[in-house]
Amino acid sequence: MTKIPAVRYLLQAFNLFVFMALIAAFSAGPSVRQLDDGLAVITLAFGHAGQPVRACHVRTPDELAALAPNMRAPMDCPRERSTIKVELEMDGKIILDLTIPPPGAFKDQGVDVYQNVEVPVGRHEFTVRMNDNALVDGYTYTDSYTVDLAPAQLLFIDFNQRIGGFTFN
């Protein structure tokens, strides 16, 4: 092997230095800011299926006779679900207003909600209202919560069918 001149080792060290500097520069930065100072985040996120669009109906003997024998179910229930309407209010002002029709070819599937809203820190009263039933005017669920939001705090609003309302985390 030919002898490697010392200056070549210096060049190699220089090249490796540049390589490492490149890694150092981009392995943990430049940083990205997700949220400006003085803001907190409200996350409204839940999955929920709306109520059927109509009430079920008991078929009369005549109606049953008109159906094919394998289709003669005594109850006639619609597959289609109601559109979900949700509204989030902060200190009396509406900050989120969603109307989400049920997905699916037969409009029979549950709705997924995931929304972030950035709000100023401080004490606020939040009210969430939802209508999940086309047969009812106005809201089927309403919940309120007052909280003192710290900078970068995440307030998570979930809907829990078992509890029968919204939870604030």
Add this chain to the structure above:
Amino acid sequence: MKSSANPIKRVYLYLEEWFNLSFGKEWNPLYHLGPLTIFFFWIALISGLYLYIFFNTTVEHAHASLEKIVHGHVLGIGSLMRSLHRYASDAAIVTILLHVFREFSQDRYRGTRWYSWFTGIPTLWMVVLLGITGYWMVWDELALYISMSASHLLDALPVFSDSMARNFLPGNLSDRFSTLLAFLHLLGQPMFLVFMLWFHVKRLTHVEISAPKGLAIGCLIALTALSIYMPALSHAPVNLSKVPTEIHLDWFYLNIFPLLQYWSPGEIWLLVAGVTTFMLFMPWLPKKNEGLPAVVNLEHCNGCGQCVFDCPFDAISLQARTDGAKWKSEVIVHPELCAACGICTGSCPSSTPFRKKKEGGSLKTGIDMPELTLDTFKQQTDEVLGKLTGDNKIVAFGCKHGYDIEAFSAANVGTVHLFCTGMMPASLAEYALKNGADGVVVSGCRSGDCYYRFGNHWMDLRIHGERQPALRPRVDRERIKILGGAEVDGKKLHQQFALFHDSLAQKNTTPSPTTAKEVNHD
């Protein structure tokens, strides 16, 4: 023939020259980007195994267990291992991108090489995904940022019916998911990566897996120094009631996520799909016409297998003899794999210009290129030899991928163009010297960097008598000059050419003992 390189190729060539100056061609990192990447994978594997011994993969304990590794191990070994793991992974991305740049700028991705390019792209994505799951497993604020961003992206796909994003909200975070992540990062993805790499190089022969020792040691020292100077750190542990405000991103792996601040998930997917599709189809934009594949002449093939061994693209294989000749084997060419480099013609022991032709027939060999047969370029050599006038007559054999040898032509210098210098049977140099030439120049790609992977290397070894079919020992090596250079190396090559010319002139005026030991070589 092209006279100047396009700007992208120029940038590459200058970079390569700079590294040749610093590292020499044996250690030039650009000549070993694949193996160098694999070396970084090795560092990541070994440091990763160390971390794995002490790491707790649950959401609750991951961050704390890593902090203990980083701060609690003797001599800072834990911190060193963690930093090496991160920085070697970053280094791999740099070398992969350079690898892609090299293959692209040198036009080594079209034609039969579409296969390596095409399989390279999912391989790169797999590496990136491996990095993402790695950062995710830490369950710090960065991991939460990845969780939220990734789930937004995944939710936009029609694949998952349930929202993923909701899984990362307070109370929903599950250890089922962290177990899945650990499985992916520790076993699933690495194994898949090895499998994909095997695929990636399947159509190449003599694939270099280990980087040159000196280069590897240099990189390891540099990575260690960086790890000590700037140890890799975690973000604060995940806190689900607080939004991570400032994220120190690893841009080598996580560069896609910040786009979410500007674009919708759908638009980002469109970008990713668009870039991927475009890259996958690049080998056909436009398609490269390789030329007609090599053809075997069974009457001149004894099945020695030298061409099988020398073909850089695994396009030739041995099989049992089919023509009843006394030999055991014969070879067949797989046309779809053949890059039409002609290297096999140069490796066939039957390729010799000294052979007697049959009356009115042509010079035949075991394996030949239909578009430039041995017979044709031997005839061209004869014509050139016939036309040379003056002192110090030189025949220059050149390839179409290196510097254009036409620039050397003069009354006493004639040129013969080949597909690759590896196409030249070493005996052709002897033939030229015996038939009127005072010197022979063989000019191909830069040494160490053959367009067809090994052409100039095999040729060099044959001329030095170190590879079959070798140039006979008695041929005066001082009359043979091997040059290597790209389009941008004209000045240097002309200087070397002039020196060779002068040395021939001196030799011709002062007749010296003809037993020369060394080939002229830079």
